[in-house]
Amino acid sequence: xxxxxxxxxxxxxxxxxxxxxxxxxxxxxxxxxxxxxxxxxxxxxxxxxxxxxxxxxxxxxxxxxxxxxxxxxxxxxxxxxxxxxxxxxxxxxxxxxxxxxxxxxxxxxxxxxxx
Amino acid sequence: xxxxxxxxxxxxxxxxxxxxxxxxxxxxxxxxxxxxxxxxxxxxxxxxxxxxxxxxxxxxxxxxxxxxxxxxxxxxxxxxxxxxxxxxxxxxxxxxxxxxxxxxxxxxxxxxxxxx
Numbered sequence: 001x002x003x004x005x006x007x008x009x010x011x012x013x014x015x016x017x018x019x020x021x022x023x024x025x026x027x028x029x030x031x032x033x034x035x036x037x038x039x040x041x042x043x044x045x046x047x048x049x050x051x052x053x054x055x056x057x058x059x060x061x062x063x064x065x066x067x068x069x070x071x072x073x074x075x076x077x078x079x080x081x082x083x084x085x086x087x088x089x090x091x092x093x094x095x096x097x098x099x100x101x102x103x104x105x106x107x108x109x110x111x112x113x114x115x
Numbered sequence: 116x117x118x119x120x121x122x123x124x125x126x127x128x129x130x131x132x133x134x135x136x137x138x139x140x141x142x143x144x145x146x147x148x149x150x151x152x153x154x155x156x157x158x159x160x161x162x163x164x165x166x167x168x169x170x171x172x173x174x175x176x177x178x179x180x181x182x183x184x185x186x187x188x189x190x191x192x193x194x195x196x197x198x199x200x201x202x203x204x205x206x207x208x209x210x211x212x213x214x215x216x217x218x219x220x221x222x223x224x225x226x227x228x229x230x231x
Contacts, residue, residue, distance in 0.1 A: 042221030
């Protein structure tokens with residue numbers, strides 16, 4: 001089973017709202033990722049968790065706050081977003097705790113619109 | 116420099132035609148991995164293949180085949196007898212430890228349109 005699930009599929013939020021994106025995988029993968037993807041562009045890495053610890057933060061604004069409650073779950077808490085944050089947010093996981101060499105499996109994404 | 120170039124922005128073919136998507140990469144690393152992903156209109160990125168730098172054997176999976184040539188730094192993807200369901204954006208990506216264990220270096224993607 002190579003499934004990564006994400007909820008919600010779509011999210012519309014105002015600039016003063018607080019919302020959370022959720023991601024789950026049951027493949028026993030040790031690394032989990034958040035990506036942001038704008039239309040017609042490749043995904044941009046935001047955060048990486050390895051063994052439930054934050055390994056990489058690609059200089060993401062603090063209005064995005066990741067959380068890894070356990071090895072299967074990954075959340076992205078959103079607060080005071082800007083319209084330019086509207087994008088497809090993808091979660092991924094990979095077998096390798098170091099990230100190197102193994103493919104990443106992606107969820108279906110959350111299409112976020114900030115009004 | 117680490118870079119992946121997918122020069123074809125968009126390709127349009129009629130169903131049942133064969134189509135090749137080009138991927139050219141740059142890296143000074145000797146150990147690296149190359150990937151292809153498919154992204155249909157629904158948005159999910161689907162993993163297709165992984166190839167390491169020491170394995171230059173071509174790969175075939177059904178109608179899909181991949182040609183890896185280190186001499187030209189290319190990792191091209193061919194779809195034989197294309198179908199409408201193959202319509203998607205296809206990304207080639209590079210993973211090089213010299214750059215970052217976790218970070219994939221993505222090409223810009225090629226949008227493939229298969230007309231019935």
